[in-house]
Amino acid sequence: MTIENGKVVIHAVHERDAEAFWKKLELGREEPCFVCGFPVTSKSFGAIGVCKGKVVVCCDNGRCFMSFRDKIKTEEKVNEER
Ligand SMILES: [Zn+2]
Numbered sequence: 442m443t444i445e446n447g448k449v450v451i452h453a454v455h456e457r458d459a460e461a462f463w464k465k466l467e468l469g470r471e472e473p474c475f476v477c478g479f480p481v482t483s484k485s486f487g488a489i490g491v492c493k494g495k496v497v498v499c500c501d502n503g504r505c506f507m508s509f510r511d512k513i514k515t516e517e518k519v520n521e522e523r
Pocket of ligand 1: 474475476477478479499500501502505
């Protein structure tokens with residue numbers, strides 16, 4: 442993190458920031474990947490989303506990342522139909 446002209450510029454999600462973010466969402470030390478169920482930590486997650494008001498995480502596998510959003514959409518649709 443650097444400060445340019447009084448603005449804080451975040452170049453990338455720093456490991457510590459990611460961990461703080463993870464804790465803020467009240468996630469456990471390990472959360473199952475929403476797509477494949479693989480245990481994901483604050484250091485290995487690929488994405489974070491919200492499904493039915495619950496925080497869900499995705500591992501850093503490219504395939505999971507691709508279907509992560511679709512799966513959230515599908516699940517939310519199922520919920521609406523009830
Ligand atoms: Zn996965």
